[in-house]
Amino acid sequence: MTEKYFGKPIKRLEDKFMLTGNVKYVDDIEVPGQLHAAFLRSDYAHARILKIDASEALKRPGVVAVYTADDFGDFWKPGPLQVPPPTAIPGSQFNARTLVPIAKDKIRYSGEVLAVVIAESRYIAEDAFDDIIVDVDPLPAVVDLEKGWENTSVLVHDDLPSNMAALVKQEVGNYEEAKKNADVVISKRMLIEHVAAAAMENRGFIASWDERNQEMTIWAGTQSPLTIRGSVSRALGLAESQIHVITPYIGGGFGPKVMTSLADDVLLPWISKQLKRPIKWIEDRRENFLATTSERDQVHHCEIALKKDGTILGFKDVFYHNTGAYDSYGMTVPLNTQTHTISNYRIPNFYSEIRMVFTNQMVVTPVRGAGRSEGIFAMERMVDFAAKELGISPIELRKKNLLRVDELPLNTGVIGQDFVVNILDSGDYLGNYEKCLEVIDYEKFRKEIQPKARKEGKRVGIGVVAFTEGTAVGPYEGCRITVSTSGKVTMTSGYSTQGQAHQTVFAQIIADQLNVKIEDVRVITGDTNQFAWGAGTFASRGAALVGAATYLAAQKVRAKIFSTASKKLEVPEDELELCEGSVCVKGQPETTIPLGTLAALANPMRGVVEPGVEPGLEATAYYGPPHGSTGCGAMGVIVSIDEETCKPVIERMVMVDDCGTMINPLIVDGQLQGGISMGIGNTLYERLVYDENGQLVTASFMDYLMPLATDMPKKLDIVHNHAESSLKVNPLGIKGVGEAGAIPPGPAIVQALEDAFQDTKLEILESNLSPSQIYEYLKKA
Amino acid sequence: MKVEGEHLFKAPREVVYEMFNDPDALGAAVPGMQKMVKIDESHYEAVLGIRVGPVSANFSGNLTLTDEVPPESVTLIIEGKGGAGFVKGVGYVKFEDLGDQTTLLKYTGEANIGGTLASVGQRMIDSVAKSMFKTVFEKLDKILEERWQKN
Numbered sequence: 001m002t003e004k005y006f007g008k009p010i011k012r013l014e015d016k017f018m019l020t021g022n023v024k025y026v027d028d029i030e031v032p033g034q035l036h037a038a039f040l041r042s043d044y045a046h047a048r049i050l051k052i053d054a055s056e057a058l059k060r061p062g063v064v065a066v067y068t069a070d071d072f073g074d075f076w077k078p079g080p081l082q083v084p085p086p087t088a089i090p091g092s093q094f095n096a097r098t099l100v101p102i103a104k105d106k107i108r109y110s111g112e113v114l115a116v117v118i119a120e121s122r123y124i125a126e127d128a129f130d131d132i133i134v135d136v137d138p139l140p141a142v143v144d145l146e147k148g149w150e151n152t153s154v155l156v157h158d159d160l161p162s163n164m165a166a167l168v169k170q171e172v173g174n175y176e177e178a179k180k181n182a183d184v185v186i187s188k189r190m191l192i193e194h195v196a197a198a199a200m201e202n203r204g205f206i207a208s209w210d211e212r213n214q215e216m217t218i219w220a221g222t223q224s225p226l227t228i229r230g231s232v233s234r235a236l237g238l239a240e241s242q243i244h245v246i247t248p249y250i251g252g253g254f255g256p257k258v259m260t261s262l263a264d265d266v267l268l269p270w271i272s273k274q275l276k277r278p279i280k281w282i283e284d285r286r287e288n289f290l291a292t293t294s295e296r297d298q299v300h301h302c303e304i305a306l307k308k309d310g311t312i313l314g315f316k317d318v319f320y321h322n323t324g325a326y327d328s329y330g331m332t333v334p335l336n337t338q339t340h341t342i343s344n345y346r347i348p349n350f351y352s353e354i355r356m357v358f359t360n361q362m363v364v365t366p367v368r369g370a371g372r373s374e375g376i377f378a379m380e381r382m383v384d385f386a387a388k389e390l391g392i393s394p395i396e397l398r399k400k401n402l403l404r405v406d407e408l409p410l411n412t413g414v415i416g417q418d419f420v421v422n423i424l425d426s427g428d429y430l431g432n433y434e435k436c437l438e439v440i441d442y443e444k445f446r447k448e449i450q451p452k453a454r455k456e457g458k459r460v461g462i463g464v465v466a467f468t469e470g471t472a473v474g475p476y477e478g479c480r481i482t483v484s485t486s487g488k489v490t491m492t493s494g495y496s497t498q499g500q501a502h503q504t505v506f507a508q509i510i511a512d513q514l515n516v517k518i519e520d521v522r523v524i525t526g527d528t529n530q531f532a533w534g535a536g537t538f539a540s541r542g543a544a545l546v547g548a549a550t551y552l553a554a555q556k557v558r559a560k561i562f563s564t565a566s567k568k569l570e571v572p573e574d575e576l577e578l579c580e581g582s583v584c585v586k587g588q589p590e591t592t593i594p595l596g597t598l599a600a601l602a603n604p605m606r607g608v609v610e611p612g613v614e615p616g617l618e619a620t621a622y623y624g625p626p627h628g629s630t631g632c633g634a635m636g637v638i639v640s641i642d643e644e645t646c647k648p649v650i651e652r653m654v655m656v657d658d659c660g661t662m663i664n665p666l667i668v669d670g671q672l673q674g675g676i677s678m679g680i681g682n683t684l685y686e687r688l689v690y691d692e693n694g695q696l697v698t699a700s701f702m703d704y705l706m707p708l709a710t711d712m713p714k715k716l717d718i719v720h721n722h723a724e725s726s727l728k729v730n731p732l733g734i735k736g737v738g739e740a741g742a743i744p745p746g747p748a749i750v751q752a753l754e755d756a757f758q759d760t761k762l763e764i765l766e767s768n769l770s771p772s773q774i775y776e777y778l779k780k781a
Numbered sequence: 782m783k784v785e786g787e788h789l790f791k792a793p794r795e796v797v798y799e800m801f802n803d804p805d806a807l808g809a810a811v812p813g814m815q816k817m818v819k820i821d822e823s824h825y826e827a828v829l830g831i832r833v834g835p836v837s838a839n840f841s842g843n844l845t846l847t848d849e850v851p852p853e854s855v856t857l858i859i860e861g862k863g864g865a866g867f868v869k870g871v872g873y874v875k876f877e878d879l880g881d882q883t884t885l886l887k888y889t890g891e892a893n894i895g896g897t898l899a900s901v902g903q904r905m906i907d908s909v910a911k912s913m914f915k916t917v918f919e920k921l922d923k924i925l926e927e928r929w930q931k932n
Binding site: 043044045110129130286289290691693695696697698699700702703 | 835862866867894
């Protein structure tokens with residue numbers, strides 16, 4: 001294959017349209033006759049509903065309809081289990097309590113929908129909230145994870161004996177036995193704080209029922225258009241062919257937009273069908289904070305057992321995971337935590353226990369990093385504490401225990417989010433770490449920079465951590481590639497796009513395989529009438545799975561191109577080659593036949609075709625991996641901190657990453673940079689805070705602090721260190737990279753902060769630190 | 782949210798206490814108070830406009846006086862709700878006779894706040910509450926001055 005585009009840092013094809021305002025987002029879509037929906041949301045986190053009276057609202061001019069749970073009759077029911085728990089883990093317990101589209105009888109989180117107002121404008125709809133009488137009996141709220149787990153008097157779900165959503169124990173070897181042989185055992189309790197995805201564009205949904213054609217068209221800012229098509233079909237008793245879900249351009253997904261069965265995607269199609277009018281809803285920022293899913297929020301009780309020489313004998317982790325008020329998304333996040341906690345080091349004895357807790361908070365589903373960040377944070381912190389206890393440098397302790405190239409592939413024995421045993425397939429974990437030390441010049445920092453800074457009275461520290469990123473999990477994705485009679489090529493996939501540059505990367509694969517200009521390749525994602533198979537956009541799997549399917553489909557089309565040309569030109573296939581946009585005969589460049597002509601020949605309008613021939617220069621392919629592929633790397637940071645203001649500054653950051661083959665290194669770097677800014681935000685700025693009554697007190701950007709461009713490292717180096725073994729994980733050797741950047745900044749930054757205060761007893765036991773929290777930690781140190 | 786504070790009134794305790802039982806005086810003193818009606822000796826209904834940072838809304842609610850020990854102390858229970866959420870609070874007020882025709886009012890209280898007021902206004906609530914108390918006491922001082930001097 002010619003590699004004109006594949007592997008090259010070409011600029012994103014979609015940017016010239018996106019950056020000049022020439023693309024449409026959900027809110028740009030206006031359907032003639034559309035009405036607007038607004039959701040009246042609960043002010044209480046936990047309460048019994050005594051009465052909701054909306055009769056006055058109906059009298060307001062411009063209000064068309066108002067619905068409470070009772071108005072939906074039999075249509076109201078708890079939603080599906082979007083992600084079931086794996087059945088393969090022996091003894092695991094899971095209490096499925098799935099999201100309800102609108103609260104009935106009981107309110108379980110602040111922001112839960114109580115009524116839907118449909119009006120001529122959003123203004124009128126929101127004004128009508130004042131006309132609705134809501135009478136509730138407030139209940140104490142379950143907010144704290146550990147207390148909530150023990151508490152059996154305040155229950156999020158009254159029909160359960162406790163607030164336990166799940167209890168899962170996974171063990172490899174025998175931790176308690178291993179502990180007996182340990183010289184040192186360290187136990188710590190650590191918090192991983194709650195963060196939002198905070199995509200630039202909030203969610204949005206339009207449902208438009210066409211009574212004459214009996215068809216529903218939906219525009220949605222979703223990562224899973226096919227899931228929505230399926231759920232609407234089931235809920236309304238329609239054939240899937242009657243439902244057309246379109247995802248227009250989306251301003252960022254980062255995970256939560258994979259969640260369905262919310263008020264909008266359940267209720268608005270039903271209402272549109274009732275009223276025979278298009279209904280539009282655009283989420284505002286406060287709604288996004290309150291009622292779009294978010295993540296992290298775990299409490300870890302970790303224990304690490306080591307020999308005096310630093311050999312890790314075992315690791316134990318009992319952690320509480322907040323699932324929110326419902327658990328429709330199964331256990332994806334805490335399972336990711338388990339697989340990542342064990343992923344970097346040689347840990348012969350491992351015990352991990354998930355205690356998933358129902359709370360009076362919005363549902364928790366993956367956010368970029370998704371459980372991985374938590375597992376890596378817990379393990380990296382414990383290695384740091386062990387290093388201090390043993391008097392070994394944290395660098396040497398890591399180097400001693402990091403997995404070696406020849407130890408991979410390694411079956412960790414821990415079942416992950418894809419329901420199969422996690423395999424660390426490839427990569428050079430130790431090599432990545434050593435590369436990172438070299439690029440950040442660890443020795444120089446220790447011997448020159450840090451002592452010099454101390455002499456000048458400045459605090460500066462270094463942290464270097466290892467990480468993995470489980471990516472590219474199944475089940476499968478697919479695509480169809482078609483060559484038009486104009487010679488233009490179209491690829492369609494069930495995958496959907498939230499800014500990942502799919503239009504560019506998949507076009508790169510096709511343009512090389514078919515030897516066409518990249519501008520002549522059109523990539524269509526997230527339109528269920530174009531391609532209707534696939535699971536959705538999540539878990540950093542687009543490039544690996546859709547990329548592989550694209551490559552396989554392109555090869556099939558390529559074979560068809562050659563066979564069609566061979567017949568037409570009466571020249572054996574092996575004497576043909578692809579010239580740009582056409583097929584030519586080797587050695588006779590003047591004998592060519594354009595791809596468009598071949599496309600027409602492959603679709604004869606009269607005559608007969610041989611049995612088994614499929615028309616057109618078109619092919620469909622699917623790819624499903626046996627297990628995910630694990631990206632890996634290391635991160636080093638140098639952090640300076642002003643002792644008086646406690647404001648940390650990231651002076652330098654080095655990220656070493658192995659994501660296998662890169663279709664486009666420019667886009668890979670962009671993904672890593674974006675992830676890093678999220679990781680920095682999670683560590684130093686962003687935090688969702690619920691008060692003891694379950695009120696979210698950070699529901700605006702005034703209180704939920706996002707990192708700015710100026711908070712990025714002053715100097716950032718991204719080093720691609722791709723091991724040979726990583727290039728073989730799937731047909732193109734691609735591992736995902738969408739979440740890598742978000743994973744290691746937390747443990748790297750806190751290690752550096754402790755290093756800056758190594759003459760004190762500073763010990764950081766949480767993942768999010770504001771300057772005032774650092775100040776409090778230092779007071780104790 | 783917890784509140785705590787004190788204020789020195791330049792009037793005897795009975796006069797101060799009496800003022801606290803007068804809806805007209807209280808209604809006039811609280812900024813944004815649109816309506817305050819005495820239902821009976823210990824119950825009031827009120828409509829209050831509150832502005833906390835970007836959130837401004839009307840709250841309607843009840844004020845109940847309990848555990849009254851005239852003229853020494855009273856407990857206030859406040860319940861209000863509106864488009865921007867809800868407030869539910871208890872306040873304990875003590876009137877100390879300092880013996881020189883002045884009265885020291887001491888208060889402590891706790892309030893639960895929910896809805897938009899909590900989710901968007903939380904950061905400003907403490908300072909808004911402080912400023913409200915300040916305004917209330919300033920106005921009450923004036924009212925008291927007029928009444929006390931008239932007598």
